[in-house]
Amino acid sequence: MSKNTTSDNATPKSTLSTSNMDDLTFRRSIYADPNSQETDIIAAQDADPAKKQLAQELCQFDEKIKQAMKVDVPEDLCDKLLLRQTFASHRQEKRKSRIHLALAASVAIVAGLVVNYLQFSSSYNNLGDYALAHVYHEQSAFSNNDNTRVNLASLNKKMATFSGSFTQPMGELISADYCRFDGMKSLHLVFKGITDTVTVFVIPKEEHLAFTSTFSDDNLQGESLSFKHANVLVVADKNESLSQWQRTVNDNISWSI
Amino acid sequence: MFNKKNRNNSDNTQVSSNMATKQVRYEALVKALHGDLYRYGYWLTHDKQVAEDLVQETFLRAWRALDSLKDEKAAKSWLITILRRENARRFERKRFDMSEYEEASIMDTQSTTTEQEIENDWLRNKIAQLPPEYSEPLILQVLGGYSGEDIASMLDLNKNTVMTRLFRARNQLKDALEKEPEKMRFIHE
Numbered sequence: 036m037s038k039n040t041t042s043d044n045a046t047p048k049s050t051l052s053t054s055n056m057d058d059l060t061f062r063r064s065i066y067a068d069p070n071s072q073e074t075d076i077i078a079a080q081d082a083d084p085a086k087k088q089l090a091q092e093l094c095q096f097d098e099k100i101k102q103a104m105k106v107d108v109p110e111d112l113c114d115k116l117l118l119r120q121t122f123a124s125h126r127q128e129k130r131k132s133r134i135h136l137a138l139a140a141s142v143a144i145v146a147g148l149v150v151n152y153l154q155f156s157s158s159y160n161n162l163g164d165y166a167l168a169h170v171y172h173e174q175s176a177f178s179n180n181d182n183t184r185v186n187l188a189s190l191n192k193k194m195a196t197f198s199g200s201f202t203q204p205m206g207e208l209i210s211a212d213y214c215r216f217d218g219m220k221s222l223h224l225v226f227k228g229i230t231d232t233v234t235v236f237v238i239p240k241e242e243h244l245a246f247t248s249t250f251s252d253d254n255l256q257g258e259s260l261s262f263k264h265a266n267v268l269v270v271a272d273k274n275e276s277l278s279q280w281q282r283t284v285n286d287n288i289s290w291s292i
Numbered sequence: 293m294f295n296k297k298n299r300n301n302s303d304n305t306q307v308s309s310n311m312a313t314k315q316v317r318y319e320a321l322v323k324a325l326h327g328d329l330y331r332y333g334y335w336l337t338h339d340k341q342v343a344e345d346l347v348q349e350t351f352l353r354a355w356r357a358l359d360s361l362k363d364e365k366a367a368k369s370w371l372i373t374i375l376r377r378e379n380a381r382r383f384e385r386k387r388f389d390m391s392e393y394e395e396a397s398i399m400d401t402q403s404t405t406t407e408q409e410i411e412n413d414w415l416r417n418k419i420a421q422l423p424p425e426y427s428e429p430l431i432l433q434v435l436g437g438y439s440g441e442d443i444a445s446m447l448d449l450n451k452n453t454v455m456t457r458l459f460r461a462r463n464q465l466k467d468a469l470e471k472e473p474e475k476m477r478f479i480h481e
Contacts, residue, residue: 066462067455068433068440093462097434100465102408103415104435106334108327109344116322116351123352 061086069093163250165217166257170234170270177225177232185211197237197265201287233271335431336379338420350375418468426461429454
């Protein structure tokens with residue numbers, strides 16, 4: 036290959052003026068393109084009958100080459116091409132719709148996982164943080180001036196769920212109800228306090244929230260008591276004596292198991 | 293809700309009418325150019341079956357990329373470019389099991405009946421024996437009707453190189469002819 040192409044750039048010059056185009060230049064040009072319509076090539080042919088004859092000869096030769104190059108095209112090739120395309124684009128369509136289905140399914144699964152994660156994962160990792168958040172959330176639901184009172188009997192009925200009971204009333208109980216304490220069924224007690232309500236949670240022992248014995252923020256403070264089957268949390272504002280409340284709870288509570 | 297549904301419907305008809313247009317364009321391309329493409333493939337590969345496979349591969353690719361073909365006049369050189377690329381790819385794939393083609397298998401000589409066909413066969417053999425870098429521009433010029441500039445841009449060469457190769461291609465064919473004087477007459481007849 037290299038032998039044949041070493042002097043490829045030795046170009047046929049077709050830029051010489053018409054009158055003095057030499058034989059070699061003409062030959063190279065006409066061999067490169069027998070049908071050349073360049074003016075100097077045409078002019079050179081007009082000026083020299085021998086050049087004209089060479090050009091005509093080469094045109095005829097080209098015609099032979101062309102005939103020889105026109106090999107038979109298989110008759111069924113056209114139909115084959117059209118048929119194959121029909122099948123190919125059909126397959127492509129099917130593949131496309133399968134991809135769409137797969138995409139939709141993946142999106143649905145991811146969405147499901149995300150919802151699942153958000154709904155059931157706990158965003159708090161200790162008892163105190165959750166207790167504070169819970170109290171703030173329900174702050175508007177209870178007021179220190181509420182007149183409703185819950186008696187000891189109905190409180191103990193609810194405490195039975197946790198296998199516990201209180202021996203005597205611990206104060207003025209405004210509300211006692213079950214609630215969800217970060218996903219756990221708990222008892223939520225609201226007592227009348229000195230300036231604001233005092234909240235007591237009775238929650239089952241669970242691993243997923245770390246036990247914090249005391250906790251507080253700018254407004255509220257809290258303490259936890261750990262019993263065998265449950266934790267008892269007291270949350271109140273800073274005017275309350277939490278240790279007093281803890282003692283009352285501790286003295287009054289009894290467990291049936 | 294209903295608006296959305298309507299819009300979807302019109303989108304769908306739009307898409308399917310685009311598909312129909314594409315189909316029509318494609319069929320027109322196949323009908324008009326499959327012969328040229330096949331012959332070009334044949335002269336590149338010297339093998340009828342391979343040429344046919346190449347053309348099929350080329351048109352499949354063309355179908356997928358049809359939207360990128362803006363100018364119908366450029367269709368033929370676009371297809372030739374795809375075919376050359378396919379052919380190069382074939383060489384990459386088969387580099388290890390390619391065997392040198394045997395000259396005897398290049399042409400089928402079974403149906404040479406008339407004198408004209410004998411001459412054609414003789415010339416075909418000579419064309420097939422040209423080095424590919426000479427025969428390819430010649431095929432593009434004679435069969436494809438492309439100018440030196442066109443060929444240069446299709447083969448990614450400069451024009452002077454193309455013209456030199458064209459000169460050499462014809463020169464070698466003429467030489468071969470002159471070495472076999474009994475063939476001389478058919479150039480002059």
